[in-house]
Amino acid sequence: MDLTACSCAVYYVVPFVIAIAILWQLLEWETKLKRNRNDGTKVIHGPRPSDPTLGNFPDIELAGGLISYLKRAHAQYGDVVQVWFGDKPVVSTASPGAFTDQVRLFDKPEMSFISPVFGSRSIQFVNGPEARERRRKYDMYLSKDAVHSHFYTFKQIADETTCQLGALEDPDHVTIYDVAFQMACRAVGVALFGEYFSHDDNILTFKALYEQFWPVLEKNFTSGLPEEGTDESEHFYSIVQDVHHIVRSMIEDHVTSGTDRKFIDVVMESNLDQTTVYGDILVYLVGGFHSVSTTLTWCLYHAALYPQMQTRIHGELSHVLGRAHIQPSALPELKYLRWFIDETLRLRYVAPVATRLSGNNTKIQGYHVPEQTQIIHALGVVMNSETYWEHPERFNPERFDTSENSDKAKRSPLAFCPFGFAGRRMCPGKAFFYDEALIFLGTLIRAFEFSLAPETPTNMAITEGLLTRPRDKVVLKIKKRTCE
Incomplete structure (x- = not known):
């Protein structure tokens, strides 16, 4: 047998077979769309895949991130666009009208690029009745009343952080993300999981691991999981094991401490396997x-x-406060601060997208979407669109003024949905988020005046990932305010 001839045949035939398979999938998708023309529905258009295997992933990387890519795609093709994640067609939607047609969608697509950390059966991925029942149990611990019960925990964290900042030897070079991470991690840890994250050392250990695995997850989105058996893969899964070890330590610490019943107890009592408990x-x-x-x-x-x-x-x-300490009743009165937070969420689109799976008869703005198709809710595109926001590139908290003749009164509520909107599966932590943000920001700005350090740019760019973040470090000067 001529091995050289065989290897040459394999070299040419295998790519040909792969190309035919991909072409077949494309034709099958097109056939479904053509069938839809007969019942009056419209055909979804969008950019062709630039790579037969990777789809539009190279274009997404070249654009600087998914939202930047989708902004261009929607500008060219309209509110409903077809793009390609690898060899799979994906539908992206970007208008309040398109969102309205999806408010009942509940199921979410599989995301294999992050499942090694969170588990394939975690609440992030599980669908159907099981997901609904789990969310029903879990959401009780994140309702407005439940969150308000943590007010004094949040206030204590804010007050202690204020004391720490006031004692800094170098208040002209404060890396704000480090301060924010410690406050937020401690707040959610103590409120939902026990006392493990009341200790700074445990927060710093987890932060170091988080800053290693999160960038890998973002890279996995377009590149896929690290190839099995490589040093990169072994390092990644070693980090995952360390993260799961911390979760196990959290559970053990809570069980032995005998503290009050918390969210973590509900997860442990849900008759789930260990991997899913850790994932949730x-x-x-x-x-x-x-x-x-x-x-x-x-x-x-x-x-x-x-x-x-x-x-x-x-x-x-x-x-609002005078000389008094901040109290729960004061939070609704901090209207401008709330507008300020909302404008930050809008302009920086912190959570840029949400995703759902189409049902068996999903129509969006007259387009039929085949069953089990991944649908993107391009939240960041809508929140930065001049169709719904005047001068969307400007930071203007007064957009959220709720008076009768304000822009907000004239705008669709779905033009601003930073926590998602669909199928009772929007982010459950909305109330938790606003209580924390109002208390933490209110306490810090009441105590300090913040200004930019020389190394912090005045035109900070966005790094797009699973969430957005400042491209450069935010280093600020802090100055104690005089007593009121």
């Missing part, structure tokens, strides 16, 4: 601190960048 805990732990710490960082950056707005926040705090 991690979903709520990471979800609980990631968006808060990133938003706090952006908010304090904006406060330093726009001193007149910071002065207005401080004036509102003085007007």
Whole structure:
């Protein structure tokens, strides 16, 4: 047998077979769409895959991230666009009208690029009745009343952080993300999981691991999981084991400490396997601190960048609180601070997308979407669209003024949905987020004046990932305010 001839045949035939398989999938998708033309539905258009295996992933990387890519795609093709994740067609939607057609969608697509950390059966991925029942149990611990019961925990964390910042030897070079991470991680840890994260050493250990595995997950989105057997793969799964070890330590610490019943008890009592228990805990732990710490960082950056707005926040705090300590009843009165937070969520689109799976008869704005198709809710595209926001590139908290003739009164509520909107599966931590953000920011801005350090740019760019973050470190100067 001529081995050289055989190897040459394999060299040419295998790529040909792969190309035919991909072409077949493309034709099958097109055939489904053509069938839809006969019943009056419209055909979904969008960019062709630039790579037969990777789809539009190379284009997403070239654009600087998914939202930047989708902004261009939607500008060219409209509110409903087809893109390609590898060899799979995906539908992206970007308008309040398109979102309205999906408010009942509940199931979520598989995300293999992050499942090694969170588990394939965690609340992040499980669907159907099981997911609904688990969310029903879990959401009780994140209701408005439940979250308000943590007010004094959040206040204590804010007060202790204020004391630590006030004692700094170098208040002119404060890395704000480190401060925000510690506050947010401790808040969600103590409120939901026990006393493990009341210790700074445990927070720092987890932060070091988080800062290793999270960038890998973001890379996995377009590149796939590290190839099995490589040094990169072994390192990644070693980090995952260390993260799961911390979760196990959290559980053991809570069980032995005999503290009050918390969210972690509900997870442990849910008759789930160990991997899924760890996954559900991690979903709520990471979800609980990631968006808060990133938003706090952006908010304090904006406060330093726009001193007149910071002065207005401080004036509102003085007007509402006087010389008294912040109280639960005061939070609804901090209206400008809430607008300021919401404008940060809008402009920086901290959580840029949500995803769902289409049902058996899903139609979006007249387009039929085949069953079990992944649908992207391009939240960041809508929140930065000039169709719904005047001068969307400007930071303007007064967009969220709720008076009768304000822009907000004229705008669709679904133009601003930073926590998602669909199928009772939107982010369960919305109330948790706002209580933390209002208490933490209110306490810090009441105590300190923040300004930009020389190394912090005035035109901070966004790094797009699973969540967005400032491209450069946010380093601020802090100055104690005089007593009121």
